[in-house]
Amino acid sequence: MNKHDITSIKQLLSTPKKIIIVPHKNPDGDAIGSSLGLYHYLLKGSHKIDVIVPNDYPSFLKWVPGNDIVLKHDSQTNECDTLINDADIIFTLDFNALHRTGNMEQVLTESSAIKIMIDHHQEPDNYAKFTFSDVSMSSTCEMVYHFIDMLDDTDSIDANISTCFYLGIMTDTGSFRFSSTTSTTHQIVAKLIEKGANNTNIHNNVYDTNSYERLQLLGCALNNLRVIPESRTAYITLSQEELNKYNYKKGDTEGVVNYGLSLEGVVLAAIFIEDKQEGIIKISLRSKGNFSVNEMSRAHFEGGGHINAAGGKSYLSLNDTVEKFISILSSYNKALNDE
Numbered sequence: 180m181n182k183h184d185i186t187s188i189k190q191l192l193s194t195p196k197k198i199i200i201v202p203h204k205n206p207d208g209d210a211i212g213s214s215l216g217l218y219h220y221l222l223k224g225s226h227k228i229d230v231i232v233p234n235d236y237p238s239f240l241k242w243v244p245g246n247d248i249v250l251k252h253d254s255q256t257n258e259c260d261t262l263i264n265d266a267d268i269i270f271t272l273d274f275n276a277l278h279r280t281g282n283m284e285q286v287l288t289e290s291s292a293i294k295i296m297i298d299h300h301q302e303p304d305n306y307a308k309f310t311f312s313d314v315s316m317s318s319t320c321e322m323v324y325h326f327i328d329m330l331d332d333t334d335s336i337d338a339n340i341s342t343c344f345y346l347g348i349m350t351d352t353g354s355f356r357f358s359s360t361t362s363t364t365h366q367i368v369a370k371l372i373e374k375g376a377n378n379t380n381i382h383n384n385v386y387d388t389n390s391y392e393r394l395q396l397l398g399c400a401l402n403n404l405r406v407i408p409e410s411r412t413a414y415i416t417l418s419q420e421e422l423n424k425y426n427y428k429k430g431d432t433e434g435v436v437n438y439g440l441s442l443e444g445v446v447l448a449a450i451f452i453e454d455k456q457e458g459i460i461k462i463s464l465r466s467k468g469n470f471s472v473n474e475m476s477r478a479h480f481e482g483g484g485h486i487n488a489a490g491g492k493s494y495l496s497l498n499d500t501v502e503k504f505i506s507i508l509s510s511y512n513k514a515l516n517d518e
């Protein structure tokens with residue numbers, strides 16, 4: 180996104196517009212934080228703004244300011260499609276390809292609205308009129324902050340906007356510890372706290388609201404943890420039966436994959452979660468150092484993401500998916516042992 184783009188966007192936003200903001204399917208803290216942060220920011224103009232998520236998100240994100248205005252495409256399809264078809268501008272946040280919105284892909288592709296992408300995932304598609312893509316960024320929330328800065332408007336960042344951005348930066352950086360966390364990230368976070376983000380409350384709302392069953396499910400996952408020392412890899416499985424046993428709710432498995440990566444010597448961690456309703460195994464991959472799980476997921480599991488965090492899926496059974504994973508690992512052994 181260059182100066183010319185910023186001038187054009189400033190011009191666009193100088194008169195009231197019908198604006199849609201869309202994050203990726205299965206929205207996480209960064210997707211919700213960036214969408215609602217941008218929503219609160221744009222509300223300061225005289226625009227009509229709707230935030231549409233492809234599907235629901237976990238309850239530990241439902242305290243976020245603006246949560247009540249969020250529309251869900253899977254349960255409010257007609258209303259959402261009408262709004263999208265009628266929109267002047269669509270901001271697409273925290274994803275790099277329209278298929279990442281699941282069933283919204285077609286209506287978004289066909290919409291004639293001006294699309295503005297703000298995203299930090301690897302290998303962005305070229306569907307937007309304005310693309311602000313930077314894979315070195317900690318989070319899309321940090322990027323939307325920079326976007327507002329480019330518009331010369333950080334003075335209008337208030338407590339609601341700050342709370343939303345803090346949420347996304349905190350969740351996407353693993354509470355400010357991943358290597359994508361820079362001194363600039365911290366400087367922005369400091370400003371967000373100054374402007375009213377309550378860091379302690381935000382952290383508690385996201386991380387300290389476990390149910391007893393969620394902890395039992397975590398126990399089950401840790402019990403299923405397996406290590407492949409020659410590949411410096413750890414993986415976890417969760418079957419649908421196990422999820423049902425502990426009354427699984429959306430978000431309950433968030434972060435569980437990181438336990439594998441916390442083992443000494445492990446540089447690649449995976450979790451395989453059976454989803455009978457969607458007929459897939461949902462895969463999350465995490466790595467340390469230069470080993471790219473984005474590349475691995477693209478090559479073998481129809482997914483992608485970042486160098487150290489990626490997602491994907493498999494249509495095989497849970498056991499066959501694990502077998503496939505183990506069989507492809509040998510071709511990565513050298514890279515994994517070089518880390």
Ligand code: 5GP
Binds near residue numbers: 273279462481483492
């Ligand atoms: P998670 O494992 O938490 O679902 O996802 C890890 C990271 O990879 C997130 O940034 C997420 O947005 C991204 N990601 C997850 N699934 C996919 C996918 O299927 N394709 C792409 N390109 N990125 C994904």
Ligand code: MN
Binds near residue numbers: 209210273299318351
């Ligand atoms: Mn993100």
